[in-house]
Amino acid sequence: MAELRMVQAVNRALTESMTEDDTVILLGEDIGAAGGPFGATRGLQEKFGPDRVRDTPISEAGIIGAAVGAALSGLKPVAEIMFMDFITLAMDALVNQAAKARFMFGGQRGVPMVLRTPHGGGLSAGPQHSQCLEAWLCHIPGLKVVCPATPADAHALLRAAIADPDPVVMVENKALYAMKGEVDDAPAPLQIGRARVARPGRDATIVAYGAAVHWATEAATALARDSIEAEVIDLRSLQPWDEATVLESLARTHHLVIAQEAVEAFGVGAEIAARMADIGFDELDGPILRVGAPFTPVPFAKELESAYRPDAARIAAAVRRTLD
Amino acid sequence: MAELRMVQAVNRALTESMTEDDTVILLGEDIGAAGGPFGATRGLQEKFGPDRVRDTPISEAGIIGAAVGAALSGLKPVAEIMFMDFITLAMDALVNQAAKARFMFGGQRGVPMVLRTPHGGGLSAGPQHSQCLEAWLCHIPGLKVVCPATPADAHALLRAAIADPDPVVMVENKALYAMKGEVDDAPAPLQIGRARVARPGRDATIVAYGAAVHWATEAATALARDSIEAEVIDLRSLQPWDEATVLESLARTHHLVIAQEAVEAFGVGAEIAARMADIGFDELDGPILRVGAPFTPVPFAKELESAYRPDAARIAAAVRRTLD
Amino acid sequence: MADPLILFRTMLTIREAELALARLFADGEVPGFIHLSVGQEAVAAGVCAALGPQDSVASTHRGHGHAIARGISLEGFFAEVMAKSTGLCGGRGGSMHVADLQRGMLGANGIVGAGAPIALGAALAQRTRGTDGVAVAFFGDGALAEGAMHETLNMAAIWRLPLLMVCENNGWAEFSRSDTQVAAKLGAWTAAYGVRHVEVDGNDASAVAAAAEDAVAAQRHGEGPRVIEARTHRWRGHFEGDPQRYRDPEEAARMAEHDPIARSRATLLDAGTPAATLEVAEAEARDAVATAIAAARAAPPADWMAALSGVYAPAGA
Amino acid sequence: MADPLILFRTMLTIREAELALARLFADGEVPGFIHLSVGQEAVAAGVCAALGPQDSVASTHRGHGHAIARGISLEGFFAEVMAKSTGLCGGRGGSMHVADLQRGMLGANGIVGAGAPIALGAALAQRTRGTDGVAVAFFGDGALAEGAMHETLNMAAIWRLPLLMVCENNGWAEFSRSDTQVAAKLGAWTAAYGVRHVEVDGNDASAVAAAAEDAVAAQRHGEGPRVIEARTHRWRGHFEGDPQRYRDPEEAARMAEHDPIARSRATLLDAGTPAATLEVAEAEARDAVATAIAAARAAPPADWMAALSGVYAPAGA
Ligand SMILES: Cc1ncc(C[n+]2csc(CCOP(=O)(O)OP(=O)(O)O)c2C)c(N)n1
Ligand SMILES: Cc1ncc(C[n+]2csc(CCOP(=O)(O)OP(=O)(O)O)c2C)c(N)n1
Ligand SMILES: [Mg+2]
């Protein structure tokens, strides 16, 4: 058992996977000598050499395209895109190539690649360095999408992603990189698609992922002071997501709130809500409420960004509202 | 009043806008001399010259980037991306530049550009020439998204899009290009964001857009034979979308089905469902059901594609299921 | 040196297959968008003759020739474009996605320019795994306008990867002359990255093969990327059904003079190959195509249940 | 010919503003990511001296100098990076998005390479509207690896648009030498598109101005794109707070010898400008920056309600 920051947990997962499997390589901008803009790949080039930890030019489309080709050719590339906002430059390779190859080639081969990319605000990084675009990827058949909320899950999900025979995007909340948490020395493998009950409760279900898990837990703590026991479900995996766990919780609590850092409209929470308004309809005793970012770009100013970002208070208010 | 194919209605809207406003220019691959891959721009280069109807190289990112720059500089560019699948190459310009400029420059100027792009299947065009990716764009603050189901709306929405001071994406269902319909000689201007009741009904509400409007109407006709009167709402505009009209209908019918050609998971319908499971919750007498494409890439084979694409039968079945 | 008779046979097979495809398309037996490479067969045949089983190829929307030259099953090919369950891709991909990973054919591609970075990644894999394999990216003269081409060549040059980029320069990008779209001269352009470029007559399969053999041999010994530009002609429309109103009818006549198959035939005869040998080859190509079509016709249609469960690897795989 | 004293003043203002910014950032008065152009001022000053009010500029993440050289309000600038409602962008954009559309400053840009196609579009608008204006795209030596650069130069060349691409070649792309990332030699590369490239000493504002004036004059008379490569030095880290462990400490010493401001000062003195004049300019730059900072400090913080309603034009606008 070790206490690691999330960024160190990522680093450990990469180290372990690269040690076990020499077909795992890393690609990204300044991930090698410089150890990555957030330090996630620190020390890996020294350990595994520049061929396996490859510093790339500023060519996001080319990086992901090359990862696809390498994955079709026997390697397991783990590519890093420095900010999730920059996946806009690589969507063809991700969506038209990586996601579709297994299907459109009739199952001949998969594309066992991983894309790691940080999302989220809180750093005053402004409108082009803070976006949460994971809903796009969840809409694409052929991709898997995971988003850890803790160092242990960052480690386990990345290990699972690298082991997966299909393309997996791991979205890392950059405000959580410094967060500390216990990581088992030899944790049991985690299956992509399994949620985690972060806090049990009987009165309402809060579904969240990434940073919002912590806001939700904080909200639940606040609500508990008023004897409202909210259950917090950490999705961990967004595509596929754990419908059964959410439905089971809803069947006990009969109230559902979904929290995310991303823009609320057309986001991940919409799918959870829509699905529960179908298969969970009979369980619902109140409206399904979502808490997400308002419909604006992520603003730069600290004051604006904190008005913009969802928080525990908004989640708690939503729980109260649906219980009303 | 003229009877036009949808593609001709697009052409007429372009002609009118270009005649009225000489800052309107067109950009796209083979849109000029060749008249566009689907003929939407036929005759326009002859009429307005090669500077205003500009054939571009195969450079989607550059085309949209240039449209942003031109729009910031006093023109109203209408860009065409030949298949919606290719917007994957131009997402940075669309999402990080066009959508955010007004906000991130503090309201100094907007980006009055239009992107026209065809989506949808039915042509055996395969996994990279058939996708419906509009949900991505609806998730992005700063963009507007419209999708006509009839020639009249194609004309009116495109006129409105070109007149709009902000970036608008018009998604055109390529299977509808040949569809004929009446277009007024001088139709009243249409406001983006207003839905249309395509068929009134009292028993259930079917919300749809694009090609799915026709399947929904067909489903309603079939249901009417069993005395089930479904109301069909054609959204026309997906971002912003007409919450009020949908809610008003739901408040009468108490049952909601949402139909789309796009992949169901994390699609446009998820947002409509999620919203109605919140603000419309008290009106709901049954689960909200969605009908969309299954979670696979769009297959090539005719047999596969017709199994894949939603249709009237599936919509009718969903209506029956929620009424049960 | 590539055997001219083998090149002749490969070209014949491509030509026969594509002309048959044109008929099948016209008859409604093949749906979708079909881009034929008739007239360009020497490029596919020549380049692929220089490759071994360890090498890989990323192709374009006009990819039938590359696939056939890589030795894919003709039956699997026809079954694919005829949307049968026995198709190379189970009928899920069609003409623009013909692939045979076992044969290092990484797929035709519906996205112009997208094959190049995929081939780059394949070359990266070869280098990382320490093989002497190479990867080929075919691309068109119009595709050169895509940003991906630049990113690919740059990375290949920086990393000295065994990537062979082959430009099939047919003068056209869809319905436009490519020189109205692409300012960069390919030779000067590749030189700017320190990459060697050779131009060959793309209607001469032996010349193409020689250029490719030269490049691949160097690359097997550690040389980095190379670019071959093969000038050739697109005999048919951009896709089947294209009325080609944009095209000068005289061009057709000029093209016919450069028929790579006729030229190959004449050269073989000159070199003393008996006419009968060539006729046998022709008959064999025709037969092989006819047999493949018959088998594809008899095959069951594409299977939706298989497709539906074919998006991800089966659990536990 | 650009007035050397004006160039000196512009550079001083940029330097003063950025050094003040560094202090404000260190003190926590400026949040976010801040990329300074200290050492590179001659490029911004020289290029913008060649421009008129009708021209436009698309900039990069390292865009303060370009904005200031375009004459944006210093108070608006500081208020922006200090996240105030009086900021040029209402505190919504920050350092990476400083823009002043009225002054043809189309914005700094957080996306490497993204400014180039925007400038292309601005040049297209100039040409389409029949003005004699030009558009400038600044870009870094590392940015050259982006596909957008290729697409932009190609379109500008094909369409002969008045686009001036200015490479600020400081040898670095973040924490890496750009020559480990970019194989293409800029001069040869632009030549491949038929575009003229000139290299100038990017630490000599007058030389930069002369090159830009030459290019812009030609473009006002209908010439197409041009590329200027200005070799210069990034004195500070990639962003403020960068410990620069990757950097040889000797580089700093070498850079100081090329200080564009010291050089400009010496040249002015040599040419007989009274020292007092220069001191006045220095004092004025300091004062202007101090005044702007004081005003920005006093301004109200960015306004959320205004931001929230600022995503689209008001209805009926
Ligand atoms: C990204 C993208 N843009 C546009 C198209 C449409 N398209 C298909 S082929 C083609 C022209 C390609 O020209 P070239 O590269 O010269 O290949 P050729 O058809 O001549 O073999 C175009 C524009 C596409 N498939 N993908
Ligand atoms: C698309 C994209 N990729 C990566 C980055 C991160 N990044 C910011 S600046 C930079 C280096 C740019 O180098 P160069 O173009 O030489 O400009 P310089 O910083 O030297 O002025 C990188 C990689 C980014 N902002 N955008
Ligand atoms: Mg061509």
Ligand SMILES: [Mg+2]
């Ligand atoms: Mg640099």
